[in-house]
Amino acid sequence: xxxxxxxxxxxxxxxxxxxxxxxxxxxxxxxxxxxxxxxxxxxxxxxxxxxxxxxxxxxxxxxxxxxxxxxxxxxxxxxxxxxxxxxxxxxxxxxxxxxxxxxxxxxxxxxxxxxxxxxxxxxxxxxxxxxxxxxxxxxxxxxxxxxxxxxxxxxxxxxxxxxxxxxxxxxxxxxxxx
Amino acid sequence: xxxxxxxxxxxxxxxxxxxxxxxxxxxxxxxxxxxxxxxxxxxxxxxxxxxxxxxxxxxxxxxxxxxxxxxxxxxxxxxxxxxxxxxxxxxxxxxxxxxxxxxxxxxxxxxxxxxxxxxxxxxxxxxxxxxxxxxxxxxxxxxxxxxxxxxxxxxxxxxxxxxxxxxxxxxxx
Numbered sequence: 001x002x003x004x005x006x007x008x009x010x011x012x013x014x015x016x017x018x019x020x021x022x023x024x025x026x027x028x029x030x031x032x033x034x035x036x037x038x039x040x041x042x043x044x045x046x047x048x049x050x051x052x053x054x055x056x057x058x059x060x061x062x063x064x065x066x067x068x069x070x071x072x073x074x075x076x077x078x079x080x081x082x083x084x085x086x087x088x089x090x091x092x093x094x095x096x097x098x099x100x101x102x103x104x105x106x107x108x109x110x111x112x113x114x115x116x117x118x119x120x121x122x123x124x125x126x127x128x129x130x131x132x133x134x135x136x137x138x139x140x141x142x143x144x145x146x147x148x149x150x151x152x153x154x155x156x157x158x159x160x161x162x163x164x165x166x167x168x169x170x171x172x173x174x175x176x177x178x
Numbered sequence: 179x180x181x182x183x184x185x186x187x188x189x190x191x192x193x194x195x196x197x198x199x200x201x202x203x204x205x206x207x208x209x210x211x212x213x214x215x216x217x218x219x220x221x222x223x224x225x226x227x228x229x230x231x232x233x234x235x236x237x238x239x240x241x242x243x244x245x246x247x248x249x250x251x252x253x254x255x256x257x258x259x260x261x262x263x264x265x266x267x268x269x270x271x272x273x274x275x276x277x278x279x280x281x282x283x284x285x286x287x288x289x290x291x292x293x294x295x296x297x298x299x300x301x302x303x304x305x306x307x308x309x310x311x312x313x314x315x316x317x318x319x320x321x322x323x324x325x326x327x328x329x330x331x332x333x334x335x336x337x338x339x340x341x342x343x344x345x346x347x348x349x350x351x
Contacts, residue, residue, distance in 0.1 A: 049214030057220035061262070061351035066220070077216045099220055109218060155220045163225070163262070168218040175211040 045084045045145055047176040052078040055151055055170060060107075063159035070117040070152035073124045077151035079172045080122065086142045090175040091118065091149055093132040096168035099155065105162040110154045117150035124150060223262035224320060226349050232256040234326050234345070239286075242334035247327045249293045249300040255326035256300075257347045263320040265351055269294060270311035272348045278330065278341035286341040290328040300325040322349075 055077030060066045068075045083089060093116065098106035117127030120141040127150055130136040140147050149172055234255030239245050247253045261267065271292070277285035293303030296317035303325050306312035316322050324347055 047210055047212045049212045051214050051216045054216050055218040057218070060220045060222050061265070062222060062225040064351055077218065079214045079216060096218060099218060101222065107220060107222065109220075151216075153218065157220075157222055160225060161222045163222050166220045166222060169215050170218055171213055171215040173211055173213040175209055177209055 045082065047087075047089075047174055048082040049172055049174050050080045050082070052080050052148070055153060057109075057153075057155040060155050060157050060161075060166075062157050062161040062163075065154055065156050067154040068152045070115055070127060070129065070150040071124060072152065076117075076124065077153075077170055078124070079149045079151075081140070081147045081149065081174050082145055083140055083147075083174070083176050085140055085145050087140045087145075088177045089138055089140065089147075090177070091116070091130075091132075091136045091138060092173040092175065093151070094171040094173070095132060095153075096170065099166035099168040101166035102162060102164035105164070105166075107161055107166045108156040108158075109168065110156060111151070112154070115152040117152075119148045119150065120144065122146055122148040124148075223265060223351065224260070226259065226261040226267065226351065228347055228349050229258045230255075230347075231258040234328065236328075236330050239330055239332050239336075241332050241336040244329055244331050246329040249291065249303055249305070249325040249327045251327065254300060255345065256298075257324040257326070258298075259316070259322040259324065259349050261316050261320050261322075261349070261351070263316060263318050265316050265320070266313065267316060267322065268311060268313050268350050269306070269324060270348045270350075271308050271345060273344055273346035274308055275343035275345070278343040280337055280339040280341045284337045284339070284341075286336060287331040288328055288343065289331075290326060290345065292324060292326050294322060294324045296322055298323050 055068060056075040057066045057068055058075065070076045081089060095111050096109060098108050100106055111132050113131040114129040116130040116132030116136060118130060118136070118138045119127045132151055138147070151170060232255055234247065235253040236245050236247055237253055259267070274290060275288060278288050279285055290308045291305065292308050293300065293305040294312060294314055295303040314322065326345060
């Protein structure tokens with residue numbers, strides 16, 4: 001189809017022919033561009049967020065604030081991220097204001113400006129602190145497709161806090177910018 | 179010539195459409211996201227409850243004659259504490275008078291002693307300084323008993339009447 005079009009134009013207008021020949025290659029060039037554009041996509045790893053460890057305040061006494069540091073290897077919350085190496089990611093926490101307990105009782109919880117931690121090496125001992133109440137942008141390492149996010153916080157039981165087990169849900173949404 | 183331009187125009191259109199397709203795919207792939215959740219948990223223990231179960235009473239006191247109430251003597255005071263079983267607690271007297279008072283302002287000097295036990299048995303209570311308090315644990319049923327004794331030292335010219343004072347015990351986890 002392409003060669004037929006070419007012969008029909010031969011000898012008519014050399015400049016026009018040259019332009020037409022260029023444009024006749026355009027679909028091919030476009031195809032190459034498409035492949036080029038798709039190529040990085042095929043190499044990108046689908047982003048994955050995995051729950052590793054709950055944020056555990058443990059035993060709490062009425063009227064006594066209990067704080068868990070993000071560097072606490074046993075009680076801090078942890079989620080792992082898997083994405084493309086060196087990817088830039090945005091971390092968005094959805095944090096509860098209260099934990100829910102027995103018979104509809106609630107217990108206030110709070111998160112401070114340094115209660116979030118990002119570790120490109122997935123080490124609880126090597127984190128960069130951030131405010132989990134607002135979105136935070138981090139970058140994965142060049143040599144690893146994994147990273148960890150840690151979370152600390154405080155449980156603030158009132159003096160008349162009803163005894164029992166309390167739970168809440170913390171959600172981390174990771175937005176990935178290839 | 180017009181036909182040529184038509185052919186070229188169609189080629190251009192197809193190329194532009196392809197470029198637009200590429201751009202569209204690239205845009206669609208610009209960002210992706212995923213979410214994960216963890217739980218936050220806490221177990222709240224029983225609140226501490228402190229009851230002034232038995233008032234301390236020195237009974238009749240005579241001018242110039244000291245009178246002591248030990249932890250086991252009739253008239254000793256007692257606080258009953260309840261809370262989470264086996265939990266550690268701190269005992270602190272936050273209000274300890276140095277005088278009992280006959281209204282409006284006559285004083286009778288007084289000092290106190292204290293002891294605690296996980297059962298209601300003053301004889302086997304563990305003594306502790308009233309001034310500095312103590313740290314101990316509630317019993318397996320979440321109980322603790324704090325006993326209070328003391329000594330009053332009336333002057334030889336102590337005015338007759340009923341003297342009173344308030345002792346406050348604070349218990350915290």
